[in-house]
Amino acid sequence: MGTIGALFPPPYMPFVVRDDFIVRADLFPLPGIYNGHHEQNHFVLDSQFDEFLDERLAAFARKPDSYRCIDVEDPESLAEVYVRLIKQLAIEYPDYVDYSPPLLDLRHLGLRAVLTDRQSIAIEIIDPDNDGGRRVLDWVSAQSGLTRLGDLLALAVQEDIVIMRLREDGSHLAESLHVLLPSGWDPAEKVMRGFDTIHEPVADSQRLMNSAANVMKAMTTKGPYVRFGFSISTCPKLDIHPDVVRPWDAAWLDDLDTLASNLTLRVERQTTMPFPDLGRALFSVRIYTMPLDRVAAERPDLLPRIAAVVRSASPAVLQYKGMAHYSDALATWCEASAVRLGL
Numbered sequence: 001m002g003t004i005g006a007l008f009p010p011p012y013m014p015f016v017v018r019d020d021f022i023v024r025a026d027l028f029p030l031p032g033i034y035n036g037h038h039e040q041n042h043f044v045l046d047s048q049f050d051e052f053l054d055e056r057l058a059a060f061a062r063k064p065d066s067y068r069c070i071d072v073e074d075p076e077s078l079a080e081v082y083v084r085l086i087k088q089l090a091i092e093y094p095d096y097v098d099y100s101p102p103l104l105d106l107r108h109l110g111l112r113a114v115l116t117d118r119q120s121i122a123i124e125i126i127d128p129d130n131d132g133g134r135r136v137l138d139w140v141s142a143q144s145g146l147t148r149l150g151d152l153l154a155l156a157v158q159e160d161i162v163i164m165r166l167r168e169d170g171s172h173l174a175e176s177l178h179v180l181l182p183s184g185w186d187p188a189e190k191v192m193r194g195f196d197t198i199h200e201p202v203a204d205s206q207r208l209m210n211s212a213a214n215v216m217k218a219m220t221t222k223g224p225y226v227r228f229g230f231s232i233s234t235c236p237k238l239d240i241h242p243d244v245v246r247p248w249d250a251a252w253l254d255d256l257d258t259l260a261s262n263l264t265l266r267v268e269r270q271t272t273m274p275f276p277d278l279g280r281a282l283f284s285v286r287i288y289t290m291p292l293d294r295v296a297a298e299r300p301d302l303l304p305r306i307a308a309v310v311r312s313a314s315p316a317v318l319q320y321k322g323m324a325h326y327s328d329a330l331a332t333w334c335e336a337s338a339v340r341l342g343l
Helices: 049-062 075-092 131-141 146-156 195-199 206-210 212-221 250-254 256-261 292-298 300-312 315-320 327-340
Strands: 032-034 037-039 068-070 097-100 103-106 111-114 122-125 160-166 172-178 225-233 264-275 280-291
Touching: 032 225, 049 131, 049 146, 068 146, 075 097, 075 146, 075 160, 075 172, 075 264, 075 280, 111 131, 122 131, 131 146, 146 160, 146 172, 160 212, 172 195, 172 212, 195 212, 212 264, 212 280, 225 300, 250 256, 256 292, 256 327, 264 292, 280 292, 292 300, 292 327, 300 327
Parallel strands: none
Antiparallel strands: 032 037, 068 172, 097 103, 103 111, 111 122, 160 172, 160 280, 225 264, 264 280
16 A cells, blocks of 8 residues: 555645634534635545654654643543544544544554544554555554543544533533644643633633633533634744744845745634534634645735734734744735735
């Protein structure tokens, strides 16, 4: 078998729905049409699967307890959420995933699992030529308990997976995080924290924090929803954990084309799925990246929109996103390039 990504279509480049940098919930109904694209799935498998798998496995190998964090206060309910997400993956990709309890076939990985006991699932490889599947098997087989099921789900998709829990007393927390490709934050700092506490470090987030109770209620009882996040980074990697070095050279500001060649557009496609009977919700995060000079070549329509978003950001947001020292030059380059292209 060739690469896993060869099974799936090439990725598209999503973008924010509103061309501004205001921090707010912005939960849009799923399915729906946004930026001319029909958004319908929670999980999007595409031709970049192998690249994602490489970085996700590397994150696990490097610092597993920082990328995967689980509260085991109620393991049965959390295991049930994992299984329901596996069922959802099978609904969205029936050609590649089949879940006929207790058997789970992940054909794109060449793996089969038996989920009779969710705390000690058995896994075997059914396609020995699937190198990606074999690496997943090696990693997951070395885990135990609920971690094994959660890690298997996390490596079968390209999305990062967060499970939010709303308790009966109204308190809420991040119960489970498999965030292998974080955008500048440490997942270990978020586990067992409430929605408001999680977002407290985010610049200009007071409005979002004030609505934490309403957002959590919506996530766990309504939806599903989709939303999009935006940043421009000097690091082209998918994984931008805080301890990953982001390159920077002030000399790039001397030539805007040089600056643009060292910047990458990073868009997060996020979805929510409610599990009201369990008081839980999925919050998924899928990373899409494209070098800025490639954006100019392949998606020039985004250039004026990028400039508008960056120009709308407050100094605090630009500082939080790590964009403060090049935001004005970035917006200027996007605007000039758009004019040059007749946009």
